Amino acid sequence: MSSAINLPRSSARPGRPRQSDIARQAGVSQTTVSLVLRGHTRAAGIATETEDRVRAVARSLGYIADPVATRMAGQRNSLLGVYTFSATFPLDGQDTYYPFLAGVEERAAECGYDLLLFTGSSPGGGRSHGADALDRLRLADGSVLMGRHAPIRRIVGLASAGYPVVFLGRRSAAGTTIPYVGADYVTASHAVAQRLAAAGHRRITYLREPDVAPPSEDRELGLRQGAHDAAVDLDVRVCSPGQVDPTLLQHLRRRDRVTAVVLEGTDTSAVAHDTLRSLPAAGLSVPDDLSVAALGDLTAPPSPQLLELSGFALPRTQMGRHAVDLLIDLLNGPVSPDGRQRLLDCPTVDGATIGPAPAQR
Amino acid sequence: MSSAINLPRSSARPGRPRQSDIARQAGVSQTTVSLVLRGHTRAAGIATETEDRVRAVARSLGYIADPVATRMAGQRNSLLGVYTFSATFPLDGQDTYYPFLAGVEERAAECGYDLLLFTGSSPGGGRSHGADALDRLRLADGSVLMGRHAPIRRIVGLASAGYPVVFLGRRSAAGTTIPYVGADYVTASHAVAQRLAAAGHRRITYLREPDVAPPSEDRELGLRQGAHDAAVDLDVRVCSPGQVDPTLLQHLRRRDRVTAVVLEGTDTSAVAHDTLRSLPAAGLSVPDDLSVAALGDLTAPPSPQLLELSGFALPRTQMGRHAVDLLIDLLNGPVSPDGRQRLLDCPTVDGATIGPAPAQR
DNA sequence: TTGTAGGCGTTATCAG
DNA sequence: CTGATAACGCCTACAA
16 A cells, blocks of 8 residues: 555654645645745735745744755756866866866856766776766756867767757867857967067977867967968977977077977876976076967966966866856757857966067077 | 647657656566666566667667656665855865865766765855755765855754765764764874974964864864973964964064964965965064974965975865765765764875074074 | 556646 | 646556
8 A cells, every 4th residue: 555655754754844744734735835935926826814824834844845856846957067078186186177167166056056077087987988978967957068088979969969068168070060168279379479479589389289189279270370470480399298308499499490489288288397397407598598388378387486478378267157158048948059159268378488589599 | 638748748858868768669668667777677577688678778868867856766866965165166266175076076986976066155156055055965865065164053954864964074063973074183283283392492373263163173272282292382373364464473483482383274274375475574584583384285375486384284185085985885874973983194294394493582 | 577556845737 | 816636757566
């Protein structure tokens, strides 16, 4: 019989008061309780007297709506997923993703959403990046995705299956473009080239990481255009982490007559850090012997006493906030194609590492 | 008719696949799907063939159980809540909570849990700390709570209502003690007093923040005991942020003959940072004129070129990991009272700011 | 071996 | 103005 199921609720378990408890004590129906508690009393035209009575009983019982049931009844769960394609919280204190998360969290809070942090992407985790990892996104009403490397195809699949997704960073696959909030690397990098040119530099080198990822592609593009527009010699040099050493830097400066080096911030910024660490050993002082510019702020400063790098930063927190806004827009209905992609300006960082080009020796 | 209600689900909205969808495609009942997916196939004696078929359809549909419904039905959903009593991600880049979160995330991932980040606590958020904020925790199987200031009473309420909770930091209310994973501030602070004594300091001052919070209480206790054991003069000085200036420091050194100052790391470490910033203006060099020790690492270093502070650090990431372990233990059944509270050792930081006590002038 | 039915606590619709 | 009644998605005791 169902009594075996019912009894524990009504008697055995002291439990939390339910709307039906209030209803009984107030002598109304459970529906009325719900109406009153949700403030629909006007719309439903409920007697003020009734309302007061219900409210009183609710208070006296210390009633609190069960969030689980509430979300179950509404058809959304007010949960926004956050998925990072890489360790969400890198062990070595890299704070690449943290500011994004901060922005996401801030805005989500303001909008009444909680965050579902998917942990599948952690290295050594019990879960893999595999198929089911992405499927779990469905737990949330919609999700913000990020990470330098992401399986676009599958994300496109998700999105076109109607699942609301926003990528933090410009991403697109052949044909389709998924909703994203990115940084305008092209424009910002273009400006960096111009600044270097304005400082008199005629030969500059961009030390970029070898992996193919939109941020690096966009930077290279902007830098090339900027260099071209300013009639500056640009050498794009692809380096793996560990390949940059004092010798290379000396060669650049002495042999190739390069007067400015452009670095980029990535999830590890490994190449950039290598470069900065190699400068002293190379006997090059910044910006006297060599100017240095950064495309995007470097995470995890290598040493404390470094000069602030000139270049531009990423509006990470802002990006996080906008991503949430876009996601919520998506949740609330279709968004025009134009509105689905948003690029934010990168704040310029004056810094102290761009100086006038040294006279040719 | 209900068709008006049913249609949107089955056709209009692509939505998430439900067990009934699987059931239909697999030609079985929804019950069977549930049984199979929960692994009750043995107990229920379900044909292996049926099971395979169900599993295949589930996979092909990318089925994932709705965590809300799962919990509603009284089951676990493999979600761990994280609630911070203060902004989880402070705007000013303070990273007090981040390492905790990192530890929690790591361990949760290893154990197959996702994280539910409750955002109710953000300042300026649309939500308050109010009643419902804490109640949303129920969406998760259990929760990790943190924050220098927390409404213990209500947390005790939650815990004694049977909801699994672990506090990150030692917390107790009159009578009850909630499960926690804390840092052994007492022992670590005691050791700091001893170290100062060993360096010859006979008069030291502890500049602590005015608010009453367990970390500060424990530190004061340990420091007092350590000072007592080492026969050292300890002055505990309660300072509000902004009250520490060069003049105060000069007075301490010149008038009170204090040779060492002890600072504490809090969520803002405001007083500590004020102190550090005031040192140069006070004409005091560290550690020649004055030794400085830190009880807990200071978040958000005030200036880049500071010496590493001697004292101890917090094993934040470890604490986060242990909190998850404890929480999972709690989830799996009763934990002995002894096991419900865990204190971790604080790693000693040698640093460069404790020097021999200067000779009395 | 599989399906039926009822319940979890709330919201929403629709008669009365 | 109020109260049945039916979802929401899942789980499980019990029936067939």
